[in-house]
Structure formats: C-alpha cells, structure tokens
Amino acid sequence: MKNFSEHKTLWQRNLWDRFMVALLTFSTIMVMLPLLIIIGYVVVNGISALNWDLFTQELGSPARAMQGKSTGLIHTMLGTAVVDLLAIIIAAPVGLGAGIMLSEYPDHKLNPILRVINDTLNGMPAILKGLLAFALIVKPMGTFSGLSGGFALAFVMIPIIARSTESALMSIPWSIREAGLAIGLPRWRVVLSTVMPAARTGLVTGFLIAFARAAGEAAPLMFTSFGNNYLPNHWTGMILGPVDTLPQRLYSLAISPYKEWHELGWAAGIVLLGFVVTLFIIARMLTREKNYD
C-alpha cells in the first residue's frame, strides 16, 4: 500500500496554487506599473506648462524664458515631424524589401545572412546607429542636419519593419501564392498583388510600431540632427541644417540649469507621450481588425 501521507494534502496544494497566482499577479503589476507611473508623472508635472504659446512660439535663448517672455516648442514639433517623416520615407521601402526577402524567398542565398544581420541590427544600441549616420552624413556634409537624423532613425526602423513585414506576409496562407502562380503570374507580381493586399493591415501596423519606436529615440539624434533653439529661416533648414526633435529637446531641457526650462521639459514630455501613445493605439486597433480569415 502506498502511504498517502507522503503526498501533499488538498490544503497544501491550494496554498501552493494561491502562492503561484500571487507571484504572477505581482509580475503583472510590475509590468503595468512603470507605464502608469510615467503617464501619471508626466501629465501631473507637465499639464501646467501646456499653453497656447507652447504650440506657436519657438524656444529662443534661456533669457527669454527667465524674463517671462513667451516661449514654446513649435520648432521642435515641426522638426520632429520632418525628421520622423524622412526616417520612415527612407526606412519603409528598405524594410519592406528586406521583409519580402525574408518571407517570400526562403531559398535565396542572402536570406539566412539577412536574417542574422537584421536581428543583430535590431538589437544594436540606437546610439551606435546615430554614430553611423554621423560618419556617413554629418562628417561629409560638414554640418548637423535633419537629414542625418532621419537616416539615424531609419536605421532604428528598418530592422523592425523588416521583421513585422515578414510576419505579416507569413500569416497569409501559402495557397494564395500558389493560386497566383497557377494563373501564370510571375512571383513578384503574386507577392505585390495578392499577398501584400491581404496582409495590408499587418504591414501598416508594423510601420506604425517602427515609427513610434523611432520617434521616442533621443540618443541617435544627439550628434545627427543635434538640436536648435530657433525655427530656421527657410524650411529647407530643417533638412539640411541642425533641427530640434522632441526626445532630444526633452533631454536638453531637463539637464539645463533653468527652472522655467524644466517645466517646458515636462510639457515636451506630454507632447511626445501623446504622439507615441496615439501611434501605438492606432497600431493596436489595426491589429485587431482582421481582413483575412
């Protein structure tokens, strides 16, 4: 006969079960907490600095803020839009192409190499990507520029887009490709006209996630787009000259010795947070909406 006293009693098992669930609940809370704290802290501190001037005035010198004159971050917001758009324009076709290669041409010689390099690039610190853009563009041009910032952020986006494109395309059944080939379409046409439209939502979501990720990066912009306290005289100055961006402006406002600028920094935080969170929410909503079963 087996001695049942060696086994755990029902009471003990219940206790153990509760302990494990408590452990999981703790982890869950620890995951949610930072985001809630960030949102709460930024909103509480920055809300008072939000005003009309913020969206209409440029920053100017610290004296301007200390004398109580109106200052704002319009040049930063415009700069962010320009640099981020440049980045997505550069990154979207490259990342898309790489993603198609990963998903649709598994037999291609370059495929396994691309996969390793793409994953490595994805894990590489963003500041090194800034360094790359510095060496490739800032040095030859002789000036910091929005363009170099755009390239630096593009290097952040490309591996993310490539991976998300791959998984979006892979989610489309193989039979769709065969059906396309069976009616005598060339392979590139099958991908372009039958697989990609079916994967549209996934592709767009990938772009948005990459965009939101890159939009929050400060490190690669420090020595590429550099920052600027004023709006340029001409709009091309945003691309060819040093330009302000939200994450990097947030950093320089925060480390400045001026109390007025610290408050402005919180306001910049709210704007950046709102921008990035909106993008992620749109991405989430798109992911939920399925257009292929």
Place this chain on the structure above:
Amino acid sequence: MDIMLKNKKLAGAVVSEKTNIPNKKIEENGLPGIRMESRDLTVKYGTVTGVKNISLPICNEKVTALIGPSGCGKTTFLRSLNRMHDITRNATVSGEVLLDGRNIYHPKVNPVDIRRKVGIIFQKPTPFPTMSIFNNVVAGLKLVGIKNKKLLNEVCERALKQAALFDEVKDRLNSPGGSLSGGQQQRLSIARALAIEPEVILMDEPTSSLDPQSSSKIEDLIHELKKNYAIVIVTHNLQQAGRVSDNTGFFYLGELVEFGETEKIYTNPANKRTEEYLTGKFG
C-alpha cells in the same frame, strides 16, 4: 503527322532537335491527340521520393483520372505537370514532361509561360481575399497589364459561364470573392483558371471539400470542358473517376502501377493491386 508539324511550329526556336525527337514515339504508341506526356518523371523531396519513373500520356479532349490511396504521389505528379514544385522547398524533379513535344523542364523554358498553358485547380478554393469576384476571374489578365475593359468584361462573362457560376453572381460581380459559398468559390477558382485560356487543366481533388450538389455541378462542368481541353483530375472518389474520366492511371507508393482506358481498368484490370484497390481490399 499533323501533330508533328504543329509541334515543330509551337516548339519554335527554343527547343533543340533533341527534345523534338520523342514526337515520333507519340505517333507510334497509337494514342492520338497526345497533348502532354511525362517521361521517367521522378520527384524527390530532399531524400524522400514522391513519385518515381512515371511515364504517362495526357490526351486532348479526354479526361485522365489519377487514382490511388493517400500519399501515393498523385498530387505530387499533378503538380509537376505545370512546375508548381519550383517553389516547393527541397523538391527536385528529374525526367521530362513534354507539352506539345517540348520539355517544360528545359532550362530555357520559363515556368510562368508553362503555367499559363497548363492551368491548375486546387483542392481548396483559393479566391484572392482582397479582390472582387470580377477581379478574381480576370486576375490572370489584369495583373499582367491587360487593361482593355471590354475584353476583360467579355473574358469574365465567358469564364464564369464556362464554370457554371455566371447566373449566380452576375448581379454582384463587385462583391468580394470570399463572400461566396464554398462550392461557388471553387467554381470561381475554376473560372479564374479558365480565364487565361489554358490548353490543359489539372484538377487536384476539385470536389473533395464540396457538398454533393456542388460536386455534381463540377462534374458536369468537367464533361463540358473536355470538349475543348485536355483534363487531368486527381480524385479519391473512385465513382467520380469512373464517371468523368476516359483514361485512368493507378498510383501506388509513388509508382504508376497501371494506365489505360477507364473502362478497361475498372472492368478488367491487368494488375492485381489495381483490382484489389478498386474492389476495396486496401487503400
């Protein structure tokens, strides 16, 4: 003799003298109107052999049925007839498949051209999910740059009529292809294959996912289509093979055990295994 002349003409400059030689044999073996023929065709997936040394003729205006137990290589063979294995990983094809005397595995032959001549219909209906019924049917024309609206309309109507689907969908050609029922979707897939006017039609268990009514519609369709096309059909349904086909090939363990006129195979098979399979002793 006619066939030979036609072959030479079709073969054109691409085909070497060598690939034309087998035509004589087609004439000699007594089966008139041979459209396609496989010769010692072997398909391997990595080291696993799918089918080996299959030699089988496919005739014009005839339905050729391929029967046999699951995993015997029927589908593998069918897919090799229009180079669908090109995109299957690890699949290697050796031997020859002649279309009008021209080896479709010749290195200079573009598989895309072959697939426009040899259409295939799969087991599961596969409408393009983002396209309307109309665009699904004319996809093979529109996506290669044919924009003539009048022509596309004509082709769409003809193909849908051939596939016995026109009356059911004529009022909603712009609704998504995926909105149709399973049987309609399969006929849509057939219409799409017919729209590019292939010369040979391959069908891989076209009715296995359909209800009896839809199945019988598709069988009627096969009878209708065979007046103009060479048809090859893979089926698990022996009654169906008996009803629709003129010639039957029995596959077993990757080999072609027996090939001949359906009537003869069904009533008086030469091979013992064929008889056992047809009488339900195994398979």
